[in-house]
Amino acid sequence: MPRPLHATIHLDSMQRNLDRARSCAPTSKLWAVVKANAYGHGLERGMRGFAQADGLALIETENALRLRELGWIKPILLLEGVFDASDIPLLAEHNIDSTVHCLEQIKMLEYTQLYRPVDVHLKMNTGMNRLGFRPEEFRAAYQRLRAIPGIRNITLMTHFANADELEHPRLAIGEQVRRFRLGADGLEGERSLSNSGGVLHQAELLSGVDPELRNDWARPGIMLYGGTPGGRTAADYGLLPTMTLRSEIIGIQHIGAGDSVGYGSRFQADGPMTIGVVACGYADGYPRHAEHGTPVLVEGRRTRLIGRVSMDMMTVDLTPVANARVGSKVTLWGDGLPIDEVAQAAGTIGYELMCALAARVRVDEGRLGCD
Numbered sequence: 001m002p003r004p005l006h007a008t009i010h011l012d013s014m015q016r017n018l019d020r021a022r023s024c025a026p027t028s029k030l031w032a033v034v035k036a037n038a039y040g041h042g043l044e045r046g047m048r049g050f051a052q053a054d055g056l057a058l059i060e061t062e063n064a065l066r067l068r069e070l071g072w073i074k075p076i077l078l079l080e081g082v083f084d085a086s087d088i089p090l091l092a093e094h095n096i097d098s099t100v101h102c103l104e105q106i107k108m109l110e111y112t113q114l115y116r117p118v119d120v121h122l123k124m125n126t127g128m129n130r131l132g133f134r135p136e137e138f139r140a141a142y143q144r145l146r147a148i149p150g151i152r153n154i155t156l157m158t159h160f161a162n163a164d165e166l167e168h169p170r171l172a173i174g175e176q177v178r179r180f181r182l183g184a185d186g187l188e189g190e191r192s193l194s195n196s197g198g199v200l201h202q203a204e205l206l207s208g209v210d211p212e213l214r215n216d217w218a219r220p221g222i223m224l225y226g227g228t229p230g231g232r233t234a235a236d237y238g239l240l241p242t243m244t245l246r247s248e249i250i251g252i253q254h255i256g257a258g259d260s261v262g263y264g265s266r267f268q269a270d271g272p273m274t275i276g277v278v279a280c281g282y283a284d285g286y287p288r289h290a291e292h293g294t295p296v297l298v299e300g301r302r303t304r305l306i307g308r309v310s311m312d313m314m315t316v317d318l319t320p321v322a323n324a325r326v327g328s329k330v331t332l333w334g335d336g337l338p339i340d341e342v343a344q345a346a347g348t349i350g351y352e353l354m355c356a357l358a359a360r361v362r363v364d365e366g367r368l369g370c371d
């Protein structure tokens with residue numbers, strides 16, 4: 001028998017979340033973002049779960065090529081563009097779109113003879129201050145790209161820093177939209193603006209920020225995996241979990257007042273209690289920083305993590321779960337336990353938990369509500 005820990009990927013929830021993104025941004029085409037191994041769900045599963053997307057977006061050229069090998073024929077976008085000029089011929093050969101965010105990438109395109117046309121996404125830095133040309137440099141970058149033979153469509157792109165908090169005091173989304181409009185004014189090409197936060201708040205963006213906002217392409221990631229970019233909960237947004245991490249109780253200890261549990265004896269009982277040992281630890285991707293009290297489901301009942309998470313195991317309070325035994329089913333996150341809630345208790349975000357799922361965890365596929 002294999003170790004009981006396994007992650008179940010809910011492909012039907014991925015489809016439903018994509019439908020949700022469509023209803024939030026009905027006039028936008030959607031890049032489903034499948035970077036980081038489809039946020040830990042597996043690149044190939046991302047391709048199947050988001051088969052209805054208009055395109056798939058990710059980071060590495062080799063994974064873009066893998067998508068082509070797997071049979072994806074719709075557009076593919078490299079979100080950071082190429083890291084080396086030697087990848088440019090591959091863009092042309094396999095019809096892969098590339099982001100262009102800096103002068104070095106423009107130079108690579110100028111020096112490479114393109115035998116087939118390439119579509120690029122020129123990125124504007126509207127305040128995120130990560131990648132992209134500043135609004136006042138944007139037009140010159142655009143014109144330089146336009147002059148390169150072989151460059152076909154140029155999509156104008158930016159990225160929001162605070163799409164989950166529309167009135168952010170340091171950088172409001174309205175300010176980013178204003179800078180984008182200014183820098184891109186009059187330039188021909190489709191517009192690509194929103195990540196999940198922008199998609200979920202598209203209606204507010206249009207009504208409150210800019211009624212003429214064009215968002216030809218949106219780039220949702222986390223919402224498609226049933227997580228939220230911040231702000232409200234996934235359920236509030238009508239999103240379904242797409243990854244459920246489950247294991248079992250593999251040992252039980254009955255302890256009394258003064259007994260402690262685990263490394264560092266971090267937890268000490270103040271009365272009789274029952275401790276369950278779960279086959280899941282930080283080497284599986286469960287966050288070691290999870291605080292005492294992080295929620296866990298045992299036999300569908302909510303209880304809490306106690307003591308320190310170790311490499312292959314963690315300990316939970318079985319006192320509220322009267323029928324618990326060795327072999328009891330445990331849910332670490334997903335179906336019935338929002339990943340964002342677990343992440344918050346560990347001082348992180350759902351994104352990080354999904355992406356950190358370790359290679360040793362078995363992965364299968366199934367519907368929500370079934371084990």
Ligand SMILES: *Cc1c(COP(=O)(O)O)cnc(C)c1O
Binds near residue numbers: 033035079196221229
């Ligand atoms: C990762 C990424 C996204 C998706 O962001 P989410 O917050 O997961 O929706 C969108 N655009 C770019 C450029 C990205 O790198």
